[in-house]
Amino acid sequence: MSVVLAKENNQESVEMRKVYCKALQECARENEKVVMLDSDLMAAMGTKPFQTEFPERTVDVGVQEANMIGVAAGLSVRGFIPFAHTFGVFATRRVCDQIFMSCAYAKQNVKVIGSDPGVTAALNGGTHMPFEDLGIMRGIPEMTVIEPADSTVIDNIVKQVADIYGMHYIRLVRKFVRKVYEVGSSFEIGKAIKIREGTDATIIACGICVAEAIDAAKILETKGISVRVLDMFTIKPIDKESIIKAAKETGAIVTAENHNIINGLGSAVAEVLCENTPVSMERIGVQDIFGEVGSLEYLKERFELSGVHIASKVEKVIARKNQKCE
Amino acid sequence: MNNQKVLETRIFANSIRQEVFKAISNLGSGHIGGSLSIVDVLAVLYNGEMKIDPQNPKWEERDWLVVSKGHAGPSVYAALALKGYFDKEMLKTLNKPGTNLPSHCDMNKTPGIDMTTGSLGQGASSAMGIALGNKMKGLDAYTYLILGDGEIQEGQVWEAALFAGHRKLSKIIAFVDYNKCQIDGYIHEVCDLTDIGAKFSEFGWYSQEIDGHNVQEISRAIHNSKAQNEKPSIIILNTIKGKGACLTAGKIGSHSMAINEEQLDQALSELEIELAEIKGGEKK
Numbered sequence: 177m178s179v180v181l182a183k184e185n186n187q188e189s190v191e192m193r194k195v196y197c198k199a200l201q202e203c204a205r206e207n208e209k210v211v212m213l214d215s216d217l218m219a220a221m222g223t224k225p226f227q228t229e230f231p232e233r234t235v236d237v238g239v240q241e242a243n244m245i246g247v248a249a250g251l252s253v254r255g256f257i258p259f260a261h262t263f264g265v266f267a268t269r270r271v272c273d274q275i276f277m278s279c280a281y282a283k284q285n286v287k288v289i290g291s292d293p294g295v296t297a298a299l300n301g302g303t304h305m306p307f308e309d310l311g312i313m314r315g316i317p318e319m320t321v322i323e324p325a326d327s328t329v330i331d332n333i334v335k336q337v338a339d340i341y342g343m344h345y346i347r348l349v350r351k352f353v354r355k356v357y358e359v360g361s362s363f364e365i366g367k368a369i370k371i372r373e374g375t376d377a378t379i380i381a382c383g384i385c386v387a388e389a390i391d392a393a394k395i396l397e398t399k400g401i402s403v404r405v406l407d408m409f410t411i412k413p414i415d416k417e418s419i420i421k422a423a424k425e426t427g428a429i430v431t432a433e434n435h436n437i438i439n440g441l442g443s444a445v446a447e448v449l450c451e452n453t454p455v456s457m458e459r460i461g462v463q464d465i466f467g468e469v470g471s472l473e474y475l476k477e478r479f480e481l482s483g484v485h486i487a488s489k490v491e492k493v494i495a496r497k498n499q500k501c502e
Numbered sequence: 503m504n505n506q507k508v509l510e511t512r513i514f515a516n517s518i519r520q521e522v523f524k525a526i527s528n529l530g531s532g533h534i535g536g537s538l539s540i541v542d543v544l545a546v547l548y549n550g551e552m553k554i555d556p557q558n559p560k561w562e563e564r565d566w567l568v569v570s571k572g573h574a575g576p577s578v579y580a581a582l583a584l585k586g587y588f589d590k591e592m593l594k595t596l597n598k599p600g601t602n603l604p605s606h607c608d609m610n611k612t613p614g615i616d617m618t619t620g621s622l623g624q625g626a627s628s629a630m631g632i633a634l635g636n637k638m639k640g641l642d643a644y645t646y647l648i649l650g651d652g653e654i655q656e657g658q659v660w661e662a663a664l665f666a667g668h669r670k671l672s673k674i675i676a677f678v679d680y681n682k683c684q685i686d687g688y689i690h691e692v693c694d695l696t697d698i699g700a701k702f703s704e705f706g707w708y709s710q711e712i713d714g715h716n717v718q719e720i721s722r723a724i725h726n727s728k729a730q731n732e733k734p735s736i737i738i739l740n741t742i743k744g745k746g747a748c749l750t751a752g753k754i755g756s757h758s759m760a761i762n763e764e765q766l767d768q769a770l771s772e773l774e775i776e777l778a779e780i781k782g783g784e785k786k
Binding site: 211232233235237238240242243244245246247248249250251252253254255256273274276277278281282283 | 608609616617619620621623624625628630631635638639657662664665668
């Protein structure tokens with residue numbers, strides 16, 4: 177792992193999908209086994225350049241997600257490395273059993289890419305808003321579950337998972353996100369990235385909530401509160417060591433995720449804490465309700481996922497921690 | 503298929519049926535009906551039709567078989583054991599703790615099983631993926647697929663059918679085990695399939711319908727399919743669920759049933775009579 181943090185967390189100049197496609201093309205040039213599958217969302221995912229360069233290794237099945245996952249499983253059986261994309265809602269809840277049985281249970285090597293996580297589905301609305309995908313994928317044995325915070329992470333991770341045999345689920349924003357890391361950084365799957373040091377509490381975040389967590393830490397800094405921030409981009413296998421260390425050293429944890437507070441990052445962290453070092457904890461995330469249509473900014477406010485909300489939860493958890501100490 | 507081959511294949515089928523009865527009775531119960539109805543197609547495939555090497559189950563240039571109706575594992579295991587993929591003694595471990603012969607086909611446990619199946623409909627898509635992969639590798643291997651008739655009520659089968667027709671995956675030869683029974687009753691009562699062949703034809707497949715217990719007809723249909731260069735093939739096998747003994751033949755309840763020692767003896771003696779008839783050259 178070699179991480180250089182971005183000085184500012186402004187919106188990136190390149191979309192996540194462009195970086196994903198470029199990374200996949202690079203993988204395909206290096207490794208002739210890499211193939212790409214989609215179910216009629218290549219245009220949305222911006223992966224046409226891959227098709228242009230590798231027409232024989234592109235399989236657009238049409239609108240049939242279950243068949244896409246099954247075909248990917250068959251290609252994996254024949255030694256190929258399929259990257260299969262569709263929107264996160266279809267990539268998980270629609271084809272959960274296909275991913276479970278034909279891929280994971282059969283010990284295949286398929287990379288499932290679910291786009292538009294949580295509120296980033298924005299104008300596609302509640303029907304297209306995966307708040308449950310992390311939970312579904314986390315419940316499948318031997319599945320690695322990843323949610324990158326920015327384009328530097330996805331570029332690095334795509335290249336890594338192409339070389340690691342096994343099932344991977346990557347939760348990927350298609351459009352612009354805020355920059356967290358400088359280009360060229362590299363990451364270790366299963367290891368949290370410490371973005372800020374702090375002593376009063378720790379925010380453990382993933383995906384778009386990482387930049388929001390940094391905002392929260394900055395807000396709290398002005399109030400004299402010192403907060404550690406961890407980017408838990410690997411939701412499974414989760415980095416127990418970093419969680420336990422954070423609990424012991426800061427005594428309070430807030431998780432932040434663009435997902436239902438049930439079954440996702442918050443649940444995964446709570447499991448580790450309860451079994452090892454129970455400390456006061458709060459969860460930022462969607463409060464077990466359905467999504468709705470709107471702009472990303474509106475939805476972040478509506479579902480209370482922004483830096484301000486995270487900061488307020490941190491203050492709440494610190495108050496609880498102090499109460500316990502008294 | 504010459505007469506000698508027909509005789510040999512029918513004897514092989516009879517042996518598979520005997521082993522299926524023994525393995526399931528040894529355990530006490532199991533998926534016997536749908537195992538017995540596909541025995542004759544398995545006998546044709548494993549007795550010369552498929553390019554395989556039992557000593558080298560993962561031979562790169564072999565033909566492939568996806569048994570999408572994964573609950574028919576017991577008959578596939580019997581065929582594999584009789585062909586020498588593994589010791590016949592292993593058949594006694596069917597569904598017992600720690601076995602390599604689980605209820606539903608598992609490619610990571612059983613030598614010779616090409617794909618894990620059990621959730622109906624899914625084997626159709628994985629067979630398409632295997633066939634596509636072989637095509638991309640420039641291999642001329644065939645991918646065989648066995649679907650249950652109840653199974654094709656699953657929508658995924660039709661996604662796969664549309665895909666294979668569109669991509670002209672001519673190295674796919676699929677079978678529907680049309681035994682007309684499913685767990686809850688007769689197919690036509692639960693959710694009728696109407697004209698299966700017409701549906702596949704409409705999806706761009708080459709379709710045939712034959713007697714699924716006549717090894718010569720099965721062999722001929724496979725050869726007809728191999729003569730097609732533009733289309734995937736579907737062969738509808740008219741079969742009898744539980745074919746082989748009075749206890750199970752044509753019985754709705756035979757999908758999964760208990761078999762005691764007495765019933766086993768009766769079934770085996772019926773199969774011995776059939777074997778004598780085959781050897782005596784009498785017609786079925």
